[in-house]
Amino acid sequence: MVKKLVLAVVAALALPFLVTGVAWGHGYTTTPPSRAYKCKTGAVTNCGAIQYEPQSTEGPKNFPGGGPADGKLCSAGVARFAELDDQRGGTWPTTKLTSGATYTFNWTLTAAHATTSFRYFVTKNGWNPSAPLSRAQLDTTPFLTVPFNGQRPGTTVSHSGKLPSGKSGRHMILAVWDIADTANAFYQCSDVTF
Template identity: 40%
Template sequence: MHPKKKLAAGLGIALAPVLALSLPASSASAHGYISNPPSRQAQCAAGTVACGDITYEPQSVEGSKGLTSCSGGNSRFSELDDDSKGWAVTPVSKTTSFEWKLTARHATSTWQYFAGGQKIAEFDDNGAQPGATVTHQVDFGGLSGKQKVLAVWNVADTANAFYACIDVNVGG
């Protein structure tokens, strides 16, 4: 190899890591999950339940608005839909705080909570941009016992939403 080509190749190899670290990181397409009570993806991230890809990116459960699955329709995270996986169930009161941990703050239309096949709460943010955490007080109404809560963060300026399922025992 010609000495100039060797030098150019050597410089390219030496500079590649520097360039890679200085370029802006591409952002994941989703950016939020319920951290408390621990959602299924929070349990995966904490190692409470053995999971696949979601272990490393609990904030990435994103799908089209209007879905009812824990995985947000994302096949990479389909294990979140498996009710027999051994999810830890958190005892909660009839009125419980749900805390979202947001790693990117998107303008928000609504936050919705479903349990027992019905919507139990909705909070309208009218397009506001939330902070790093968002907490909602949710009243379970007449529901009691073991419930799977589907929490949905509807983004204001896209057709997508973020999804999280939380296993709770209301009054337990």
């Protein structure tokens, strides 16, 4: 009887870690609005579970050498957020940006985490907005990197930087929040028009 009680207590204490994982940092981009954020606000419908937890697109770090598999970058490889990887025939609403201009990126963090950096990637000219996002479609050198050197950001984070030059038409920006003290990063995809 005592053994069963001990097992029950251990299981009850372990359950939150099994369900939610051990990473406490979560966040999403609001400017430009990411797909996850658009689902949260209802600007886009038929999004599945991501509308309730836009901050949870967490996957392996070390992008582009590591990280989520091609075709699963927007969901961070999390199956329950697969709607984010669906290009919907190129119909996700876009945010208008000016190529080469200075722009301020904003994140909302529901829980801060020791951070290596925030990095921003953009699709190549001529990419296929109807095909699942892959490394081959991205410029794999970030156009903006904001180092954090292991510091914890606040609940809102803003950084300004120059948007890539020579871009026109529909593109996607992949924002990556690299966590310093776990093996994970957070991935956010924003549909934009230059």
